[in-house]
Amino acid sequence: MKRIGLVIAIPVMIGVGYFLAYPELSLRASAPDKGAMPTGSLSASGGNAQAQTKKRNAIVPLVVVAEAKKEDVPVTKTVVGSIEPIETVAVRPQIDGVVVEKHVIDGQMIKAGDVLFKLDDRALNATLAKDQSLLAKDEASLVSAKLDLSGAQDLAKQRVGTDQQAYQADAAVKVIEATIDMDKAQIAADQVQLSYTTIKAPIDGRVGVVNTSVGNLVRTADTTNLLTITRMAPLRVAFTLAESDLPALRAAVASHPASVQIKLPGSNDVIATGTLNFIDSSVDTASGTIVLKADIANEDGALWPGQYVKTVVDLSLQKDATTVPLIAVQQGNSGSFVFLVHPDKKVAMQNVTLANTVGETAVIASGIQPGDQVVVDGQLHLQDGATVQTTTKEAQAAPVPDPGSDNKALSVEAAQ
Incomplete structure (x- = not known):
């Protein structure tokens, strides 16, 4: 047994002494053989980083633009109303x-x-x-x-x-x-x-x-x-407007039958329309509001008595207004602004005065003119003075031609 122990211990001791005497050899042996790093590699990597930065700076962002329009815009008021039965x-x-x-x-x-x-x-x-x-x-x-x-x-x-x-x-x-x-x-x-x-x-x-x-x-x-028994059709929508809206409301009723649109909460889809036919005889002094009502045909049964709805009242028509998509209008420290695209494809932050909003359309009182191009998608990384590439939603929605269709036709002709 002693001989066997000596036979095992002697090689072990020799190996330990070898690693203690030549540690650099052990490190070389343990490291994978990937080749030595050449001199000047750090400077080369730094140059690549600078090149990549310049390349990124040279990338011109693609944005979606829309043209400011001149059109007649209805002036409306959106309030919460409730559906009431007539009988x-x-x-x-x-x-x-x-x-x-x-x-x-x-x-x-x-x-x-x-x-x-x-x-x-x-x-x-x-x-x-x-x-x-x-x-x-x-x-x-x-x-x-x-x-x-x-x-x-x-x-x-x-x-x-x-x-x-x-x-x-x-x-x-x-x-x-x-x-x-x-x-x-x-x-x-x-x-x-x-x-x-x-x-x-x-x-x-x-x-x-x-x-x-x-x-x-x-x-x-x-x-x-x-x-x-509750009559389900027609129904009536009841709502209130502020006392300050009463002059515009009276003018609207005097000039034309004021229309009322009904929308469900959280939706912009019009599910019913009606005509304003009741204005209360007095203003509620406690709330400063006046009660109005409009009859709704409800032939399709989309509305239900007691239901709360969004009521859009048509007060007047603003003629020749400058409009842009509402998504183009951004909010900053100095107020509302848009990214205006100049003919040289450079963008500028243009402050605007927002007069009204109708659905997805913003009515601009000042700041831009009809025909100006504003960014409606891609504003997140834009800066004042940046150069951009432009496209439109219509161009994005157009079908892309199949590049292989012409090649297939040529191959068929060649085969013939």
Whole structure:
């Protein structure tokens, strides 16, 4: 065992002594053989960096431009409005009775005249039959009284009877005729009461929650409605404008019917239009606003009562206004500005005065003129005085021709 230990220990000790004596050889052996770095490599790398910097500085950015236009722009106000129903009916019983039939469910669309409920009408039918019998009895009595009157008048003419008997017979006829009129009126009242047992829809619309069912006793004194019917078309949008907008609003209504556009919150799509038809008679002194309303056809059912919407009111028309896409207008420390592209393809930061915004269009009061080119895409890395390449959205949207189509045609001709 000792010999074996010595045989193993001696080579190990020799190897350790070798690495301690020649450390530079060990480092060379451990390093990968990539070749020595030539002298002057640092200076070469520094030159490459400077060249790359100059190359980057020489790159001309490509930006998308649009031309400032001269056009008529509508002056509008955008406010939050709410959709209101024009007609809403709360259906309640007009007589006390037990519900025996139900012909409607929650949320159902109905037409005017549709039967909603039927109440127990047996007692009313019996009362009607009794009053009709009384009418028949009184009509028979009237026939007898008229015969008595005719006989009394004949006797009076023959001097057999007295005139007083004739007068009494005539009075009896008139009393019975009045009784018959009263019987007819009672029968009409019975028929009206009987009609109340069939509850019908008074208007077209959508039913809300139905609050009763077959077997329930409903009373006229109940505070809960049987159901509510809301007309879904047309509807009305109600909104408010500031008192300062009232002169422009009145001028708009006087010159032309002021149009109203309806948009959903978070969207610029117009889903409905209407005409302003109501301006409140007074300004709310607490808020300094005035209430306005406009009717909306809502034939497609896109709107719903109680819904909040964006309401765009057309107040007037600004003629020959200078407009640019709203995305071209940037905000800086000194206010609004645009990047104006000169004919030499150099850009300049041009301060502008923003008069109004209509959708995606900005109305410029001063700073640029119609025909000027402004940057609408690529402003992020631009600086005042930079040189740029320009293109337009129309050019970007144009289809790119296939460069291989001509080569394919030539190859076919050559093959032929």
